Amino acid sequence: xxxxxxxxxxxxALSLAPxxxxxxxVPTPGPVLVTVFLRGGMDSLGVxxxxxxxxxxxxRPPELxxxxxGDKPALRLDGAPAGLDFRLHPEMGALxxxxxxxxxxxxxASGLANGTRSHFGAQELIERGISRTEDTAxxxxxxxxxxxxxxxxxxxPAFAASNGVPExxxxxxxxxxxxxxxxxxxxxxxxQAGAVLKSLYxxxxxxxxxxxxxxxxxxxxxxxxxxxPDGKVVPYQPGGGAVYEDNEIGRSLQxxxxxxxxxxxxxxxxxxxxxxxxxxxxxxxxxxLVGQLSRALGAFHTDLHQxxxxxxxxxxxxxxxxxxxxxxxxxxxxxAGLTIVSAPRIAGGVMHGxxxxxxxxxxxxxxxxxxxxxxxxxxxxxxxxxxxTPNAAATCFPNFMPRKVGLFAT
Numbered sequence: 001x002x003x004x005x006x007x008x009x010x011x012x013a014l015s016l017a018p019x020x021x022x023x024x025x026v027p028t029p030g031p032v033l034v035t036v037f038l039r040g041g042m043d044s045l046g047v048x049x050x051x052x053x054x055x056x057x058x059x060r061p062p063e064l065x066x067x068x069x070g071d072k073p074a075l076r077l078d079g080a081p082a083g084l085d086f087r088l089h090p091e092m093g094a095l096x097x098x099x100x101x102x103x104x105x106x107x108x109a110s111g112l113a114n115g116t117r118s119h120f121g122a123q124e125l126i127e128r129g130i131s132r133t134e135d136t137a138x139x140x141x142x143x144x145x146x147x148x149x150x151x152x153x154x155x156x157p158a159f160a161a162s163n164g165v166p167e168x169x170x171x172x173x174x175x176x177x178x179x180x181x182x183x184x185x186x187x188x189x190x191x192q193a194g195a196v197l198k199s200l201y202x203x204x205x206x207x208x209x210x211x212x213x214x215x216x217x218x219x220x221x222x223x224x225x226x227x228x229p230d231g232k233v234v235p236y237q238p239g240g241g242a243v244y245e246d247n248e249i250g251r252s253l254q255x256x257x258x259x260x261x262x263x264x265x266x267x268x269x270x271x272x273x274x275x276x277x278x279x280x281x282x283x284x285x286x287x288x289l290v291g292q293l294s295r296a297l298g299a300f301h302t303d304l305h306q307x308x309x310x311x312x313x314x315x316x317x318x319x320x321x322x323x324x325x326x327x328x329x330x331x332x333x334x335x336a337g338l339t340i341v342s343a344p345r346i347a348g349g350v351m352h353g354x355x356x357x358x359x360x361x362x363x364x365x366x367x368x369x370x371x372x373x374x375x376x377x378x379x380x381x382x383x384x385x386x387x388x389t390p391n392a393a394a395t396c397f398p399n400f401m402p403r404k405v406g407l408f409a410t
Contacts, residue, residue, distance in 0.1 A: 030151060031310045031344075031387050034256060034269040035144065035168065036249075037127075038293070038317040040276030041119065043331050044338035045323060045369060046286050047092070048077065048108055048351070050084035055358035059324045063283045064331070066090075077106075079350035086351060091291035094298025095340070102348030103301065103308070105407055107339040109356050110373040111319055115364065117333035119277070122318035126375060127167035129397045141171030143396040144268050147383065148172060150392035151267065157218065158268040159259050161252035166270050176218050179248075181255045184233045185223040225262050242302035249273045249296040257303050260311075276317060282330040301342070308344060312386050315340035316375060322367050323358055335368035339378055343386045347409050377402040 049056055051068045066074035066087045074087030075096045088096050098104040113131040116122050125131055129143030145168070148154060158169050160177040169175045178185050201212040226233050236258050238244065244254040252271045259266060273293065278285050293315070304311060320337030336356075342348075353373040356362050364370040380393035380402035393402055 029265070030267060030389075031312055032260065032267045032269065033144070033147070033382075033387060034271065034311065034313040036253075036271045036273065036293075036313065036315040037123070037166065037168075038276050038315065039119070039123065039272055039274045040278075040317070041122075041319050041321055041333055042276045042289075042317040042337060043278060043282065043286060043321040043334075044108065044317075044336070045320065046282065046331070047089050047290055048086060048106060048338055049074075050080075050355075050358075051087045052085040053358055055360075056323070059358070061325060061329075064325045064329070077351060081351065081355040084355075089287070089290045091287050092294035095294040098298065098301060098342065099349055103346070104340060104342045105346050105348045106351045107341065107353045107373050107378055107405060107407075108351055109336040109353055109369055109371060110339045110378060111316070111335070111337045111371055111375050113371060113374050115335055117319065117335075119318060119333075124167055126316065126318060127170075129376060129379075129400075131374075131376075131400075135398075139398055142166070142168035143379070144168040144270070145170060145172035146396045147387075147389065147392050148268055150395045151387075151389045153267050157264065157266050158270075159256065159266050160270045161255045162270065162272045166272065168270060169268065172268075174218075176215075176222070178222070178255060180251045181222075181226060181258055182233065182236070182251070184226050185219055221264075222259070222262070226258075238299065238303040240302040240305050242299040244299045244303075245292065245295060247292050247296075248275075249292050250299070253296045253300045254303075257300060260304065260307065278321070279326065279330040279332060280328040282325075297340075297342075308342075310344070311342070312344075312382055313342040314379070314382065320369055323363060323369060324367065335364045336371040337369075339373075339375060341378065341382070341407060343382060343407070345386060345409075346407055352405055352407060373405060374400075374403070376400050377405050378407070381405050381407050 049066050051066050051074060056065060066089060068085060072090040074090050077086045077088055080086035112122050112126050114125055127142050128136060128139055130139050158172055158175040160166055160169060160175055162177055162179050165175045165177050198216055201209045228234055236254060244250040256269045256271060275289055316339050317337050319333060319335055321331035321334040326332050356370040356372050360366050362370060376397045383392045384390040385408045
């Protein structure tokens with residue numbers, strides 16, 4: 001029997017879920033965009049750094065910086081600014097392979113122009129596509145929602161591989177959120193609860209009834225694609241022998257890949273990965289995080305190898321961390337960080353953007369890596385090139401004039 005508790009849980013889940021259309025309308029075709037947000041502030045100088053820079057060596061103890069030799073030397077990066085030996089964290093072998101194969105480009109000293117060190121403040125500004133706090137009341141919704149509208153996909157679904165809809169897709173009514181699809185996508189109480197709710201909201205003309213029906217349709221469609229006739233969820237079989245690890249980023253990117261293979265016309269995907277606020281005991285924590293991220297990105301590219309000509313992927317964080325370590329063997333909130341970009345026809349195997357240097361007079365407030373590339377310039381260049389929406393940037397990033405990053409040769 002359907003329990004009252006299950007029905008209440010299902011109703012609550014439905015009321016909290018974003019509304020999703022029945023996927024009946026065919027969206028405007030085009031390349032898809034995947035954003036990966038590393039929440040907590042990734043220490044970019046612990047991920048990519050000039051290992052022979054004397055200021056880098058002087059300001060960080062060996063355990064907190066990348067090393068050119070030893071048991072686990074950092075991985076050399078060709079295509080970096082001349083005169084310095086830039087290296088990648090040794091746990092990021094899969095990302096290094098993508099970089100060497102010219103599928104991935106790096107943009108260092110990039111991020112939010114606003115120098116806030118607040119996690120929530122910086123994340124909101126980046127996801128809104130603005131740099132001033134006072135603009136939050138004036139600019140409505142997230143930049144990804146505005147991009148979908150500019151691309152002719154305002155009525156098309158988006159997918160968030162997380163437990164909630166991120167700020168970047170705010171105001172996009174047709175976003176569905178599901179962090180893990182391995183066990184299906186259904187309401188508490190299963191088919192019985194779904195049938196009861198469908199009957200309850202069938203025929204109603206109010207906003208909630210309409211949204212509930214659309215949400216039920218979206219859940220039913222995705223869940224139906226996941227199951228066999230006997231109701232069991234079909235185990236996902238990645239392409240190319242790819243293996244996704246059972247961790248947050250692995251599950252999320254596997255969910256994105258699985259929904260992409262459903263060919264539902266979804267053009268916008270978001271992924272979150274937390275845990276990057278490494279104030280204490282950073283070395284083992286960062287090594288674990290970057291290893292998970294690198295292997296997940298490697299699995300995703302292997303899995304969807306035949307579709308990469310239509311996939312743009314951007315990895316970002318709200319800010320970087322300070323050059324100098326703290327007394328807890330960690331690093332505190334900084335300013336500029338690192339952006340990782342994968343896209344068709346990208347000028348890969350290159351570290352783009354001006355390198356500001358790490359001398360005290362070159363640092364932001366004499367403590368942080370200075371910003372030289374606004375994240376919006378990176379995103380605008382992606383919109384103009386592989387995403388084939390050259391006029392979208394003006395809508396996505398109001399009152400902002402993008403500068404050329406050079407991610408594409410032509």
